[in-house]
Amino acid sequence: MQNKKAIYKKIWFCFVVVFITFFTNFVSGNTGIQDAQQTVIAKSTKVVKSNAKKAVTEKVTVKRRKAARKRKLAAKRKQKKQKGAAKRNVRKVYIAPNSGRRYHFNPSCRGLRRAHGNITKMSLKRAINQGYTLCKWED
Numbered sequence: 001m002q003n004k005k006a007i008y009k010k011i012w013f014c015f016v017v018v019f020i021t022f023f024t025n026f027v028s029g030n031t032g033i034q035d036a037q038q039t040v041i042a043k044s045t046k047v048v049k050s051n052a053k054k055a056v057t058e059k060v061t062v063k064r065r066k067a068a069r070k071r072k073l074a075a076k077r078k079q080k081k082q083k084g085a086a087k088r089n090v091r092k093v094y095i096a097p098n099s100g101r102r103y104h105f106n107p108s109c110r111g112l113r114r115a116h117g118n119i120t121k122m123s124l125k126r127a128i129n130q131g132y133t134l135c136k137w138e139d
């Protein structure tokens with residue numbers, strides 16, 4: 001009888017140990033899952049955050065690039081304008097001071113026929129300053 005009681009005690013002990021191990025495993029497993037979930041959530045929020053950051057930086061770089069392109073275009077346009085103005089200023093025109101108030105880019109223009117060779121060459125700027133307007137044939 002005493003032997004049997006000892007065996008029962010041992011079985012009980014084993015059962016309790018198994019139960020405790022199982023229980024602690026279960027609890028720790030649960031927390032493990034929660035931890036994993038939390039890390040997943042943290043990771044995803046991190047990814048979302050980094051994506052948002054990326055988007056913002058991309059937007060900023062696009063904006064910057066656009067601004068740079070605009071500036072470049074403006075500079076080019078300005079240069080062109082200046083070049084055009086310079087060209088216009090040095091461009092020579094032909095006028096017939098005795099027979100008309102028009103200036104001509106083409107010295108053999110039909111608008112200059114009436115001048116009969118009495119043609120003066122001058123800069124476009126000067127012609128405009130003197131009140132000459134562009135010949136109607138060369139519009």
Ligand SMILES: [Zn+2]
Pocket residue numbers: 103104105106109110111112135136137138
């Ligand atoms: Zn003309």
